[in-house]
Amino acid sequence: MKKTNLLLFLLLAVSCGNIFAQDKSKVDWDAAYERLLEADQGVRKKIESGQATKEEVINWLKNQKGDSAKKLAQKKPAANKGKAEDLSAFKNKLAELVKAGKLSREDAAKLAATMETKGAVKAEVKKEDNVDWDAAYEKLLANPAARQKIKSSGATKEEVIDYLKSQAAAKGGTDNKRGVGRGKSGARPGSFQFYSLVIGRLKSKDIELGELELDIDYVISSRPKLNADLIGTRVKLVGVSGKYLDSLLPIKRGETIKVRTGDFNPETRVLGFGFKFHVLERTEPFKPGDFGVPPEEFRGFSGELSGKIVEAVGYEVLLQVKQSNPSDDSQAKDAASIVGKRIRIAGFYNQHSEAFADLSEGDEIRVSVTHRDTKSDAIDVTDKLETVE
Amino acid sequence: MIPTEGKVYDMKHLIILLLLLAASVRADDVVPMTIRPASERFAERDTQGVPDFQRHVVPLLGKLGCNSAKCHGSFQGQGEFRLSLFGFDFQSDHAALQADAYSEEGGRLHVGDPANSLIVLKPTEQTDHEGGLRFEENSWEHHLLLRWIESGAKGAIDSGGPITNHFDNESSTFFKESIRPILQDHCFECHGFNSRKGNLSLASREALLAGGDSGPVVVPDKPGESLLATAVEYSNDELQMPPSGKLSDEKIAALKKWIEMGAPWPDGYEAAPKAPAQVLVGLHHEPNEILFNETKHKQQIRIIAEWEDGTREDVTCLTRYQTNDDAIVRVSPNGVATSTGTGDTHIIAFYDNGVSAIPVLRSVEPTRGNPTRERGIKTDDSGRDTIPRLRVGLLQASDHPIDRFVSAKLDKLGIAPSELCTDAEFLRRVSIDMTGTLPTPEEVLAFISDRTAEKRTRKIDELLERPSYAAWWTNKLCDFTGCNPKSISSLLEVAREDGYVKASQWYDWIYERVERNESYDSIVEGIMLADLSGGSSGMPHFWTRQSLEEPKDTAMSVAHAFLGIQLQCAECHKHPFDRWTQADFNDFSRFFDSVTKTKSRSTTDEDLDLRLLRNGLVTLQPGDDPRQPIMDWMQDPKNPWFARAFVNRVWAGYFNRGIVDPPDQFTPANPPSHPQLLDWLANGFVENNYDMKWLHRQIASSDTYQRSWKPNESNRNDRRNFSRAIPRRIPAEVVYDGMKQATAATDQQDTVRTNLRRRASGHLSMRMAGTHAMKVFGKPDRSINCDCERVNEPTLLQAIFTQNDPLVRMRIADSVWIIEIEDAEAAGMRIDNADLVQKVWLRTVGRTPNEEEQQRAMKHLESANSVAQGIADLMWAMLNTKEFLLNH
Numbered sequence A: 001m002k003k004t005n006l007l008l009f010l011l012l013a014v015s016c017g018n019i020f021a022q023d024k025s026k027v028d029w030d031a032a033y034e035r036l037l038e039a040d041q042g043v044r045k046k047i048e049s050g051q052a053t054k055e056e057v058i059n060w061l062k063n064q065k066g067d068s069a070k071k072l073a074q075k076k077p078a079a080n081k082g083k084a085e086d087l088s089a090f091k092n093k094l095a096e097l098v099k100a101g102k103l104s105r106e107d108a109a110k111l112a113a114t115m116e117t118k119g120a121v122k123a124e125v126k127k128e129d130n131v132d133w134d135a136a137y138e139k140l141l142a143n144p145a146a147r148q149k150i151k152s153s154g155a156t157k158e159e160v161i162d163y164l165k166s167q168a169a170a171k172g173g174t175d176n177k178r179g180v181g182r183g184k185s186g187a188r189p190g191s192f193q194f195y196s197l198v199i200g201r202l203k204s205k206d207i208e209l210g211e212l213e214l215d216i217d218y219v220i221s222s223r224p225k226l227n228a229d230l231i232g233t234r235v236k237l238v239g240v241s242g243k244y245l246d247s248l249l250p251i252k253r254g255e256t257i258k259v260r261t262g263d264f265n266p267e268t269r270v271l272g273f274g275f276k277f278h279v280l281e282r283t284e285p286f287k288p289g290d291f292g293v294p295p296e297e298f299r300g301f302s303g304e305l306s307g308k309i310v311e312a313v314g315y316e317v318l319l320q321v322k323q324s325n326p327s328d329d330s331q332a333k334d335a336a337s338i339v340g341k342r343i344r345i346a347g348f349y350n351q352h353s354e355a356f357a358d359l360s361e362g363d364e365i366r367v368s369v370t371h372r373d374t375k376s377d378a379i380d381v382t383d384k385l386e387t388v389e
Numbered sequence B: 001m002i003p004t005e006g007k008v009y010d011m012k013h014l015i016i017l018l019l020l021l022a023a024s025v026r027a028d029d030v031v032p033m034t035i036r037p038a039s040e041r042f043a044e045r046d047t048q049g050v051p052d053f054q055r056h057v058v059p060l061l062g063k064l065g066c067n068s069a070k071c072h073g074s075f076q077g078q079g080e081f082r083l084s085l086f087g088f089d090f091q092s093d094h095a096a097l098q099a100d101a102y103s104e105e106g107g108r109l110h111v112g113d114p115a116n117s118l119i120v121l122k123p124t125e126q127t128d129h130e131g132g133l134r135f136e137e138n139s140w141e142h143h144l145l146l147r148w149i150e151s152g153a154k155g156a157i158d159s160g161g162p163i164t165n166h167f168d169n170e171s172s173t174f175f176k177e178s179i180r181p182i183l184q185d186h187c188f189e190c191h192g193f194n195s196r197k198g199n200l201s202l203a204s205r206e207a208l209l210a211g212g213d214s215g216p217v218v219v220p221d222k223p224g225e226s227l228l229a230t231a232v233e234y235s236n237d238e239l240q241m242p243p244s245g246k247l248s249d250e251k252i253a254a255l256k257k258w259i260e261m262g263a264p265w266p267d268g269y270e271a272a273p274k275a276p277a278q279v280l281v282g283l284h285h286e287p288n289e290i291l292f293n294e295t296k297h298k299q300q301i302r303i304i305a306e307w308e309d310g311t312r313e314d315v316t317c318l319t320r321y322q323t324n325d326d327a328i329v330r331v332s333p334n335g336v337a338t339s340t341g342t343g344d345t346h347i348i349a350f351y352d353n354g355v356s357a358i359p360v361l362r363s364v365e366p367t368r369g370n371p372t373r374e375r376g377i378k379t380d381d382s383g384r385d386t387i388p389r390l391r392v393g394l395l396q397a398s399d400h401p402i403d404r405f406v407s408a409k410l411d412k413l414g415i416a417p418s419e420l421c422t423d424a425e426f427l428r429r430v431s432i433d434m435t436g437t438l439p440t441p442e443e444v445l446a447f448i449s450d451r452t453a454e455k456r457t458r459k460i461d462e463l464l465e466r467p468s469y470a471a472w473w474t475n476k477l478c479d480f481t482g483c484n485p486k487s488i489s490s491l492l493e494v495a496r497e498d499g500y501v502k503a504s505q506w507y508d509w510i511y512e513r514v515e516r517n518e519s520y521d522s523i524v525e526g527i528m529l530a531d532l533s534g535g536s537s538g539m540p541h542f543w544t545r546q547s548l549e550e551p552k553d554t555a556m557s558v559a560h561a562f563l564g565i566q567l568q569c570a571e572c573h574k575h576p577f578d579r580w581t582q583a584d585f586n587d588f589s590r591f592f593d594s595v596t597k598t599k600s601r602s603t604t605d606e607d608l609d610l611r612l613l614r615n616g617l618v619t620l621q622p623g624d625d626p627r628q629p630i631m632d633w634m635q636d637p638k639n640p641w642f643a644r645a646f647v648n649r650v651w652a653g654y655f656n657r658g659i660v661d662p663p664d665q666f667t668p669a670n671p672p673s674h675p676q677l678l679d680w681l682a683n684g685f686v687e688n689n690y691d692m693k694w695l696h697r698q699i700a701s702s703d704t705y706q707r708s709w710k711p712n713e714s715n716r717n718d719r720r721n722f723s724r725a726i727p728r729r730i731p732a733e734v735v736y737d738g739m740k741q742a743t744a745a746t747d748q749q750d751t752v753r754t755n756l757r758r759r760a761s762g763h764l765s766m767r768m769a770g771t772h773a774m775k776v777f778g779k780p781d782r783s784i785n786c787d788c789e790r791v792n793e794p795t796l797l798q799a800i801f802t803q804n805d806p807l808v809r810m811r812i813a814d815s816v817w818i819i820e821i822e823d824a825e826a827a828g829m830r831i832d833n834a835d836l837v838q839k840v841w842l843r844t845v846g847r848t849p850n851e852e853e854q855q856r857a858m859k860h861l862e863s864a865n866s867v868a869q870g871i872a873d874l875m876w877a878m879l880n881t882k883e884f885l886l887n888h
Helices: A003-015 A022-026 A029-039 A041-049 A054-062 A067-074 A084-099 A105-128 A133-141 A144-153 A157-170 A224-230 A243-248 A350-358 B011-024 B053-063 B090-098 B140-150 B169-186 B205-210 B227-233 B249-260 B401-413 B423-435 B441-449 B455-464 B467-481 B485-489 B497-515 B520-528 B551-563 B582-590 B593-598 B627-635 B642-655 B675-687 B692-700 B732-743 B746-754 B772-776 B796-804 B806-813 B816-826 B833-845 B851-863 B867-879
Strands: A192-206 A211-220 A234-238 A256-265 A270-273 A280-283 A302-313 A316-326 A342-346 A364-370 A379-387 B002-004 B007-009 B280-286 B290-292 B298-300 B302-307 B312-314 B320-323 B329-331 B336-339 B343-351 B354-362 B608-611 B617-620
Touching: A133 A144, A133 A157, A192 A224, A192 A270, A211 A224, A211 A256, A243 A280, A243 B772, A302 A342, A316 A364, A350 A379, B053 B090, B053 B140, B169 B249, B227 B249, B280 B343, B280 B354, B302 B343, B320 B329, B329 B343, B336 B354, B343 B401, B401 B675, B401 B692, B423 B441, B423 B455, B423 B467, B423 B692, B441 B833, B455 B467, B455 B692, B467 B497, B467 B551, B467 B642, B467 B746, B485 B497, B497 B520, B520 B551, B520 B627, B520 B642, B551 B582, B551 B593, B551 B627, B551 B642, B582 B608, B642 B675, B642 B692, B675 B692, B732 B746, B732 B772, B732 B806, B732 B816, B732 B833, B732 B867, B746 B816, B772 B796, B796 B806, B806 B867, B816 B867, B833 B851, B833 B867, B851 B867
Parallel strands: A234 A270, A342 A379, B290 B354
Antiparallel strands: A192 A211, A192 A256, A211 A234, A256 A270, A256 A280, A302 A316, A302 A364, A316 A342, A364 A379, B002 B007, B280 B302, B298 B336, B302 B312, B320 B343, B329 B336, B343 B354, B608 B617
């Protein structure tokens, strides 16, 4: 199966569960993913450390033969389906596929409509009755005194629930409305995951609230369209905390900074500080070569590169390339064009995580890479990573 | 003949009278005879007494240091001989002594030849002993151990009835020779004695058949259906035991054969700890209190153990002692206390599971003090302490109950308290302690010029109504309960945004309640009984923290946050300074099984009988919320810790020292400095419906709180009895907020004090944790269960920070107040230098400068390039004074 078709198939499977094969039509993989994170600390740690992505975990779940994955998936309905941020992210993906010629405009519109309909129905149902009266009944039973009272009165479960409903109505609603901690995370609603490295000039900062504004010079991420959209604009970045407030403190207005992001809100155009890779620092004014933007003729490269490490942080390496050896399937027009320049190579987790931990500035390495998406500036490490003595 | 009231009785009448009197005394009224100390009873070798394992042998081993962490009490043991740390696991200790382990010199116990038992040969150094000589040959210790061995070397009497497992000799032998060694070598570390990983214990046949989280591990006669067989065969990737490596084929075969035989387990081979049948109900000391007059004076302490069966024994020689302050008193291993200095402290006595604290006191000035007075504390008919009456003359009388309790002890110690502090000192002190905020210049001037008698009381009432009061004490409640963005949703070095969101919800939730003065117990109830789905009006984030990985973590967090007690020692061994055993700890942890493991459900799904920290047995059924009985118990006015812990923490917030100090170490070995005062405050707090403002008002309005920091001759060395204010560094958040306030524009003074989003004691409390400023000044991360996480000690780094940190430089460079002066200068406006100098002092140290300070400052302004520059210099200098950084 071609890569394009596979991607489309996965998208269809995730978004339109009912057209997915077998009994997986009832499976909500997002919910399964969330439950797995709850149940398995190991998986959670991998996700948090960047050793695995949500997509990888979901794919793994789908490939499980046993019942456990299905159980995990079917245990409770997805809490976040139909949410605006998911829809927005999904639409962005569709737009990218259309632009890349991998999906027709009509099909994309149909998929988007399907998602919107499902979300609307779900929201409507939720609006009608958002109280789990069975759970409320069970909770009441957890109180020994209440349980004794119910037992001695001989009331049925239905009668008790009717009573609870009347009490809630009398109070003008249930306690749920006053509760805290509801929802998946409550964090920056409307944002979607956006791991990127942003370079820009500081326009303003608030070292107490952990916010700053910057004029973006360059963005490195796996979303070339969004990168292009952000470059040249002024955006707000929020969520800086702890010791990174100290990093922000001495940086002056007009100075160039380099910062990792973790999410982006397309409506408000606000970036969220990346809690994962911990980068917020003053840097030299932006010059494409310094940050590893690949030359046009190098795009599509596959093969081996060797050179000296300029920077190794956040599972990424900025390499000053000394040698370029393209493989047979390389599509670069001029594989040697990178020699003497810098290239940013991402993806040093999973099997490379231990070796990556030992890398530092000045080390010489030989690494196999591939530039899958030629529109993206991100180039990925594949299977080989060795230090050159 | 004895003449009485004009009558004459002969001896015969007298005897009859005595007999009649004796007959009328009920048996209950007879004070039982106290058994003589073991050191006397076993002084001679030919004594016929039989030592008891629990009462004599284990305490003796403890006193000799055998079961300490340095010797056989370490987890590895010493010389292949391991005792339970600090004793109290009688089964395992007895098993260790009885074990067949030999050294080159022979066996540990020889019942027929006690003198050749290693446990007497080693400590008497008749053979090599790394621990050296522990007692002399022919000493009472030697005789006691010899008598115990020759009388059968019996173990502790346990409380449980005999287990009646009937198996034939063949199967019993098979268990003893083939199975038990496997269990001991490969299983018991995690599933034996007090350990029950996965809720599975292999300590007895009953426990084995009951199984753990994965269900029954053995189905008798059916190895194919037994998880134990599956686990040891390594046939299931998910279930492989032991985790250290697969057993040999012979061992696996033996285990399977044993299951086929019906899993025989003969009596007497249980590895489960049982509560000892002999229960110590009291550890009494004589004298009740030691009062010294001079250095080197000595006092022999006598310790009496009282057992549940009514017997009493002098255990002075079997008791371990420690002093809480060797600058005041030292104590010998035999219980002889020797005075070394003035002041008061305690000697702590440990025996069996009992801890006894003996007050020791030596007046600073014996001629002034009144050590013979009964502490000035009277007891009313109900047995409750009444407020003491003071001697006239030595101390200035105050009607405030707190002052009367404190002064009574000062009277006894011969310490005169310091005078009351100045109005400016009081205002700055109470503003910081009560609201975490510096007073504004206008507020200081108004307060100083107020001549009314009740102005301090009015100021206290006014401060209690300010949002900053709620903010500051919310910040403290967040400290105690562990509101940490990192631990809430992630254990990464930097918290995720949703961690901040939840931490802010947590903060806001408490803030709303403190602001409307909701009762303390109700706030705790909202946390304790919160619906984990967030569906109630409670605060669930306390329970769903990722840092609470196991039920034991939750148990320790609850005990620390709401009871002020530290349980962690008892996780692995008997608590050295408290009565908690591993069994107590394990039971308390099990209350939190479901809430910790699921983070979504607080109800239990099994029948459980759990002891609630030695305060009764709680029976839980499936569906019960185990947190409810704990909350009920905490709200019981008789709860020994709940109210006391909070009252004490609030007190520590005002005095930088708790009545129990450290404030989160309520143990018998760490008794309160003023027990009656603590009781009075706690009782009053409960009687006033846990009204926090009542508590703050009581403390802040006392003379004791309002004393000057300036010492007098008698209280210069007193840091324990609240005879003067102890200057302490202002907390990290106050340093940050204070610098900001000191440099703020005149019209921004109110905003910087009330905008919680921008106060380090408000919402920034979470986001700023981990910044350099907060670390340097000791703000707690709220990641551990210890009040000690907040550090108030001065350090060199703090001095460097206030001198050079970019934050300080930024505050001064960006000071809108100084920019206002700059603008005024540029506009050629008339500037009153003297007024500006006064404002620098008022903004930073909350008082006006004295004449000398004013002159020096004016001189500097005259020499500066500009007034603004001169004021910036002065501001920097004042932020670097001790007076700014200290609350005094």
